[in-house]
Amino acid sequence: xxxxxxxxxxxxxxxxxxxxxxxxxxxxxxxxxxxxxxxxxxxxxxxxxxxxxxxxxxxxxxxxxxxxxxxxxxxxxxxxxxxxxxxxxxxxxxxxxxxxxxxxxxxxxxxxxxxxxxxxxxxxxxxxxxxxxxxxxxxxxxxxxxxxxxxxxxxxxxxxxxxxxxxxxxxxxxxxxxxxxxxxxxxxxxxxxxxxxxxxxxxxxxxxxxxx
Amino acid sequence: xxxxxxxxxxxxxxxxxxxxxxxxxxxxxxxxxxxxxxxxxxxxxxxxxxxxxxxxxxxxxxxxxxxxxxxxxxxxxxxxxxxxxxxxxxxxxxxxxxxxxxxxxxxxxxxxxxxxxxxxxxxxxxxxxxxxxxxxxxxxxxxxxxxxxxxxxxxxxxxxxxxxxxxxxxxxxxxxxxxxxxxxxxxxxxxxxxxxxxxxxxxxxxxxxxxx
DNA sequence: CCGCGACTGACACGACTGTTTCAGTGAGGC
DNA sequence: GCCTCACTGAAACAGTCGTGTCAGTCGCGG
Numbered sequence: 506x507x508x509x510x511x512x513x514x515x516x517x518x519x520x521x522x523x524x525x526x527x528x529x530x531x532x533x534x535x536x537x538x539x540x541x542x543x544x545x546x547x548x549x550x551x552x553x554x555x556x557x558x559x560x561x562x563x564x565x566x567x568x569x570x571x572x573x574x575x576x577x578x579x580x581x582x583x584x585x586x587x588x589x590x591x592x593x594x595x596x597x598x599x600x601x602x603x604x605x606x607x608x609x610x611x612x613x614x615x616x617x618x619x620x621x622x623x624x625x626x627x628x629x630x631x632x633x634x635x636x637x638x639x640x641x642x643x644x645x646x647x648x649x650x651x652x653x654x655x656x657x658x659x660x661x662x663x664x665x666x667x668x669x670x671x672x673x674x675x676x677x678x679x680x681x682x683x684x685x686x687x688x689x690x691x692x693x694x695x696x697x698x699x700x701x702x703x704x705x706x707x708x709x710x711x712x713x714x715x716x717x
Numbered sequence: 718x719x720x721x722x723x724x725x726x727x728x729x730x731x732x733x734x735x736x737x738x739x740x741x742x743x744x745x746x747x748x749x750x751x752x753x754x755x756x757x758x759x760x761x762x763x764x765x766x767x768x769x770x771x772x773x774x775x776x777x778x779x780x781x782x783x784x785x786x787x788x789x790x791x792x793x794x795x796x797x798x799x800x801x802x803x804x805x806x807x808x809x810x811x812x813x814x815x816x817x818x819x820x821x822x823x824x825x826x827x828x829x830x831x832x833x834x835x836x837x838x839x840x841x842x843x844x845x846x847x848x849x850x851x852x853x854x855x856x857x858x859x860x861x862x863x864x865x866x867x868x869x870x871x872x873x874x875x876x877x878x879x880x881x882x883x884x885x886x887x888x889x890x891x892x893x894x895x896x897x898x899x900x901x902x903x904x905x906x907x908x909x910x911x912x913x914x915x916x917x918x919x920x921x922x923x924x925x926x927x928x929x
Numbered sequence: 930c931c932g933c934g935a936c937t938g939a940c941a942c943g944a945c946t947g948t949t950t951c952a953g954t955g956a957g958g959c
Numbered sequence: 960g961c962c963t964c965a966c967t968g969a970a971a972c973a974g975t976c977g978t979g980t981c982a983g984t985c986g987c988g989g
Contacts, residue, residue: 516966532836534746538947549947551967559947613835620832623825623890624744634891657900664901668884675883676876678835679846688869689876696908728936750977761977763937771977 517555520547524562525569529610533563533617533630563629570614574637577602578644593694595648596666600690603674604683613678641667662697669693729767732759736774737781741822745775745829745842775841782826786849789814790856805906807860808878812902815886816895825890853879874909881905 513521523545528536538549538559556562581598603612615637622633645663646654653659669690677686725733735757740748750761750771768774793810815824827849834845857875858866865871881902889898 534833534836553948617832617836620829621746624746624829638888638891660897661900661904664888664897665881665905668888668901669877669880670884671887672880672882672884676850676880679850685872685876688873689880692873693877693905760938
């Protein structure tokens, strides 16, 4: 059995967590079983036993990374104000999470998985890119007024917000220029065609504190 | 000699071109000399002789891809109108290029190189991400009024435009949804805080013809 | 003709890949 | 005591990787 149950064994989750930390540092692209096993205090034999194959291991790691991401999305979803301007507030919260120093490794991993999933749709990362687009769009949609979130304009709007966030993220990951990218995001969010004419202040996230 | 002269031999450019086409199809991540050599009608021995090492080959391929990109940027730079609204016009032109079906492979390769350059700053792709950010920002800056392009607001603005373009590109590459992403880009460009109050029409690029 | 430089083929080297085979551990339930 | 089951170690498998070695084939200028 490949031990892919709904209730993974304690050892399996323990090793997955260690492997996840390892991958956050070293990336997925040239992941190799022997160095990984050595780093997490195990052996290739055990990893293969627990995850069935390297394919399975990578899928588990990707799922683990996505769990971190979905965790943020859920938290935003709870705190997220609906109604006009809600989209801007949520986007601002998301950006302050994306911009946080301690999430760089995760987000770099995210970009890596995204790229691989574009190039090689048969690998373990198959569908990863498309899945995350939908995840994020869904959260942004939840921040829009329920009465109009189904319109084409609202769809274009959340697509645009997602684009700004991810484009700025790419920039930030490459240059590390937090100030410039944050200014760009805030400027673009402030310029959003807000249907209710309700302009939220741009200063709320400048300092970078995530929680209220 | 590694044949890294300013005037590469005919055979070298010929093989580079063939390898470039191969890489556009198969990606850079798991590029291997033997399959590549077989595909381009050569041998690993020759590739190594001409490019010195795999490292050199990949660098040459990345430079080749960047040349394609800079080609676009130069063309846009020539046609680009300066003054207020020029940024929007240029961004619209760039998007219609990015969105074109025949550039998908190149842009996927671009994302791949970008991701690798983030993860592993010592590989052949070192500095690739940072370099492309600067390339694009420079072109967008050239489309801004010379008197104000040095201001922080102008910098934030072109950073924002770049973010929209690249974020929408990520979305497009993953979902293939040309309509939604294009609508988002046009909407976001139209919403730009245009300093002259000069709103350019959004309809000019809707059909998607690049050249005038 | 001769030699020189660009290019190429065949092959082997050592290192590394994911995966398998065989042989065990040790703890918990009967 | 014993049996089962989750887990583990050592070693080997067949394969691919980038690279190096030795040799050879062209065309072209002297």
